[in-house]
Amino acid sequence: MKLLFDYLVFPGFIFSACVGLMAGWVDRKVTARLQWRIGPPWHQNFTDILKLLGKETIVPAGTKATFLLAPFLGLGSLILAATILGLSVRNPLESFIGDLIVVVYLLTIPAISLIIGASSSQNPLASVGASREMKMILAYELPFILSIVAVIVKSSGAIELGQILNHQLNSGSNIFSWSGALAFLVAILCMQAKLGLVPFDASEAEQEIMGGTLIEYSGAPLAVFKLTKAVMLYTMPFFLIVLFLGRDLSPLFMIAKYAMLLVVIVLIKNTNPRLRIDQALRFFWRFPTLLALIAVILALFGK
Amino acid sequence: MSHKVIVPIGPYHPLQEEPEFFQLYVEGEKVVDIDIIIGYNHRGIEKLSESKHIDQVPFLVERICGICSSSHPYAYVLAVEDILGGEASVVPERALYIRTIIDELQRIHSHLLWLGLAGHFIGYNTVWMWAWKYREPVLDMFEMVTGNRNNYAMFKVGGVRRDIKDEDIPVLKKALDDLVPALGMFRGAVMDDPVIQARLKNVGVLTKEQAIDWCVIGPTARASGVNIDVRRDEPYGVTDKINWNVIVEKEGDIFSKTVVRILEMYESVSMIRQCLDKMPKGSIDADIQDIPPGEGIGRVEAPRGECFHYVKTDGTNRLIRHKVRAPSFMNVASNKVAAVGGTISDATITLAAVDPCYCCTERVAVINKIDNKKILNGWDLIRLSQEKTQKLKLQKR
Numbered sequence: 024m025k026l027l028f029d030y031l032v033f034p035g036f037i038f039s040a041c042v043g044l045m046a047g048w049v050d051r052k053v054t055a056r057l058q059w060r061i062g063p064p065w066h067q068n069f070t071d072i073l074k075l076l077g078k079e080t081i082v083p084a085g086t087k088a089t090f091l092l093a094p095f096l097g098l099g100s101l102i103l104a105a106t107i108l109g110l111s112v113r114n115p116l117e118s119f120i121g122d123l124i125v126v127v128y129l130l131t132i133p134a135i136s137l138i139i140g141a142s143s144s145q146n147p148l149a150s151v152g153a154s155r156e157m158k159m160i161l162a163y164e165l166p167f168i169l170s171i172v173a174v175i176v177k178s179s180g181a182i183e184l185g186q187i188l189n190h191q192l193n194s195g196s197n198i199f200s201w202s203g204a205l206a207f208l209v210a211i212l213c214m215q216a217k218l219g220l221v222p223f224d225a226s227e228a229e230q231e232i233m234g235g236t237l238i239e240y241s242g243a244p245l246a247v248f249k250l251t252k253a254v255m256l257y258t259m260p261f262f263l264i265v266l267f268l269g270r271d272l273s274p275l276f277m278i279a280k281y282a283m284l285l286v287v288i289v290l291i292k293n294t295n296p297r298l299r300i301d302q303a304l305r306f307f308w309r310f311p312t313l314l315a316l317i318a319v320i321l322a323l324f325g326k
Numbered sequence: 327m328s329h330k331v332i333v334p335i336g337p338y339h340p341l342q343e344e345p346e347f348f349q350l351y352v353e354g355e356k357v358v359d360i361d362i363i364i365g366y367n368h369r370g371i372e373k374l375s376e377s378k379h380i381d382q383v384p385f386l387v388e389r390i391c392g393i394c395s396s397s398h399p400y401a402y403v404l405a406v407e408d409i410l411g412g413e414a415s416v417v418p419e420r421a422l423y424i425r426t427i428i429d430e431l432q433r434i435h436s437h438l439l440w441l442g443l444a445g446h447f448i449g450y451n452t453v454w455m456w457a458w459k460y461r462e463p464v465l466d467m468f469e470m471v472t473g474n475r476n477n478y479a480m481f482k483v484g485g486v487r488r489d490i491k492d493e494d495i496p497v498l499k500k501a502l503d504d505l506v507p508a509l510g511m512f513r514g515a516v517m518d519d520p521v522i523q524a525r526l527k528n529v530g531v532l533t534k535e536q537a538i539d540w541c542v543i544g545p546t547a548r549a550s551g552v553n554i555d556v557r558r559d560e561p562y563g564v565t566d567k568i569n570w571n572v573i574v575e576k577e578g579d580i581f582s583k584t585v586v587r588i589l590e591m592y593e594s595v596s597m598i599r600q601c602l603d604k605m606p607k608g609s610i611d612a613d614i615q616d617i618p619p620g621e622g623i624g625r626v627e628a629p630r631g632e633c634f635h636y637v638k639t640d641g642t643n644r645l646i647r648h649k650v651r652a653p654s655f656m657n658v659a660s661n662k663v664a665a666v667g668g669t670i671s672d673a674t675i676t677l678a679a680v681d682p683c684y685c686c687t688e689r690v691a692v693i694n695k696i697d698n699k700k701i702l703n704g705w706d707l708i709r710l711s712q713e714k715t716q717k718l719k720l721q722k723r
Contacts, residue, residue, distance in 0.1 A: 058455030147331045151355065151670060221449050222521060225671065228449065233340050295521050297449030299671045300355065302524055 034109025036102045036254075043253030044068040046285055050256070053289045068253065072246050080242035089143040094240070094247035097136030101251055104129035105258045108184070108265060112272055115185035123182045126262065127171065130217065133251050134160050137226075137236045140248075144239035152235020155300045156226035159216055162307035163223070167213035169315035170206035174266045176322040177202060184265060191269040198267045202321035207267045209311040209318065211284075214259045215291055216307070219252070222295040223303050260284035329353065333670060335677070337366055337707070341447065344684040348661070348677060355669040360662060364684055366707070372648050379643040380406060380617055384481045387635070390650065391686040392476055393439060396432045397628035398650070398686075399481035400425060401635040404562055404624030406483045409617060409639060413562055416612050421485040423605040426563035428472065428480050429626070430594040430601075434505070435464040436629035437587040440681045441512060444584065447675045448525050453515065460508040467501050470494055485611030495602050502595050509595070513588050526581035530664040530676030533578050540660040544631020544653050546680045549586045550578035556627040568600040580679040587681075617643070628653050630681045652686035 029035055047068045055062030082090055104126045111118040134156055141153035174197055175182060178190040197203035216223035227235045237248060264280050298306065336347035345366035351359040371390055375383045384399035391398060407413045413422070438461040445453030465475040471490055472478040480486050490498075516522055532542065537550035547554055555572045557565040573589040575582035619641040626633045631653030638647040657680035665676040 054451075058452055059459045060455060147333055147352075150331075151333065151352070154354070221451075224449065228671065229340075293452045295450065296445070296453075296519075296525055297671075298521065299525065299669060301669070 035106040039105040039254045039257045043257035046256045075246035078242040086143045093136045093140030094244045097133035098251045100129045100132035111184035115188045118185035141236035152226045162304040163213045163216040166311040166315045170209040173206040173318040173322045188269045196270040201326045202318040205318035209315045220292045222298045225300045346684040375648040394628040395477045397626045397633045401624040401626040401633045403481045405622040405635045405637040408622030409620040418609045420608045421610045423601045424486045427601045430597045433594045433629045484614035529672045531579045532664045542660045545586045549575045549583040551576045654683045654687040
């Protein structure tokens with residue numbers, strides 16, 4: 024019963040979705056102010072989801088089950104990741120060995136569910152989007168995991184979130200070391216790609232492939248995908264805070280750190296055009312991967 | 327991997343919101359061929375203008391295009407004045423200056439509009455919003471001079487309809503002064519941004535030979551190193567009495583098309599300033615009464631390229647033939663070479679880089695149905711939608 028509460032309410036689904044949707048509103052509002060617009064009211068994202076839930080769901084012929092299940096697969100696994108993260112912060116002793124690896128896996132599933140859903144819709148534009156999403160996964164996972172490896176090495180080989188937090192509690196946040204700072208920089212770039220925001224939003228590019236992966240989705244499944252995005256906007260910065268800024272986790276500091284990461288995300292989003300998929304791939308495999316490797320090596324030398 | 331997939335852009339452009347149809351033949355992400363289909367929206371403007379009298383036609387033709395809505399009436403009045411013996415010999419000098427001011431203001435607003443759209447097309451929405459924000463003062467200037475933000479209703483055979491008031495001139499100059507730093511900002515933001523350069527350089531290249539072969543005009547041609555500009559080659563208004571440069575770039579990629587348009591805005595600002603300084607006092611209308619029978623042509627450098635009008639009169643107050651060629655008609659076809667070989671991501675911006683204006687260029691399309699490929703025209707689409715509505719109504723019952 025307690026587990027169910029953890030998963031569905033706090034720190035799981037309802038909490039993460041609300042925080043994510045509010046963060047999405049902050050993103051929209053700040054973006055609007057940057058672009059000399061007024062921006063939507065605070066409840067806009069909630070209203071959008073509610074409205075989508077009430078809309079008709081149109082399913083392409085012959086693809087019923089996969090097409091409809093894919094969004095729930097993504098949302099479900101992402102909420103699990105958010106729950107594990109939240110629990111480990113609430114009580115670092117409660118975490119289990121290897122939960123870091125579980126979270127990394129679970130964070131990949133939303134992208135994979137997007138690919139599954141898009142491919143099953145049999146739309147040429149969706150298949151282009153799916154192939155781009157696949158390339159993006161190939162692009163950002165390597166530097167992302169390398170930057171996490173740097174953190175693991177720093178915390179003397181711990182693959183448990185609780186231990187990583189304990190380590191930072193004793194010897195300061197990871198970001199205040201050379202390796203941690205480098206890995207953090209890489210992780211921010213990967214976060215931008217994982218969130219599917221400009222400049223790494225080629226798989227959805229409304230101007231090129233008209234929404235790409237999401238083109239055939241409507242109604243409730245689309246709302247679920249939008250929710251997945253919102254929860255992602257909560258989970259990814261949260262994950263980065265746990266990994267790199269985990270010294271002081273009192274609520275006030277958490278909010279401040281989260282807001283800082285959100286500002287970084289919005290700034291990157293608004294000061295860059297979209298990269299072509301081959302450029303994004305080349306970018307991730309050169310510069311961030313190299314930086315992450317250096318971070319791992321530095322961490323091995325204890326810097 | 328030679329599996330060809332057709333990626334459709336159209337029949338209604340999702341972003342430009344105009345009727346056109348590009349069929350991209352795609353292998354993976356690479357565009358291997360492209361079909362350009364226009365002709366969904368026949369508006370019958372040439373026929374309509376034969377039923378109006380000569381002074382009414384400028385109001386009609388400025389509605390051909392909402393963005394170059396001074397180029398079309400200007401080209402039309404030039405064509406009629408050609409019958410009367412040429413613009414310079416008919417129109418009072420002050421009117422010539424006012425015409426050039428309107429024409430160049432329109433170029434600034436059109437190029438800013440394109441810059442914003444181009445930003446949007448490569449996913450850079452901040453540039454989009456900022457470009458359109460700085461376009462607003464230009465529209466305000468229009469409102470001050472002509473009373474309208476768009477469709478200015480300024481041109482008439484033999485002159486212009488409204489004078490620029492003396493007390494407005496300092497305000498206009500101030501607005502132009504305020505515009506220059508904004509242009510400088512775009513110049514910096516677009517021309518120095520490494521990510522924009524990565525997206526636009528060597529993309530959608532149209533070489534000089536291709537540009538000549540495909541008869542492109544306007545900024546599209548000038549970006550490919552073809553040094554043409556009607557304002558210099560066949561001066562109208564006062565373009566031969568003031569100092570300005572034709573901007574020519576060599577590369578032919580989208581980046582140089584952007585550069586040409588940004589630099590042209592600077593030239594336009596300087597032209598308007600000179601016009602405001604040099605403008606003589608005097609009448610603004612020659613009060614033309616009769617148009618003799620004859621044929622005339624008018625050519626104007628619209629923001630998208632040369633806009634061409636032909637008129638034939640028979641001595642009455644109506645035209646017996648009016649022919650319009652909008653610049654996009656020449657430019658859109660060049661996508662056949664510019665977009666092929668790139669990726670889908672590049673195709674979107676390449677198709678937009680010629681600053682197409684499909685509605686202006688629409689005309690009756692006679693389609694040759696080769697190998698039984700079905701292409702729908704406007705009437706087919708209406709019929710299809712009516713059939714669909716019928717079917718839905720039957721289902722509801």
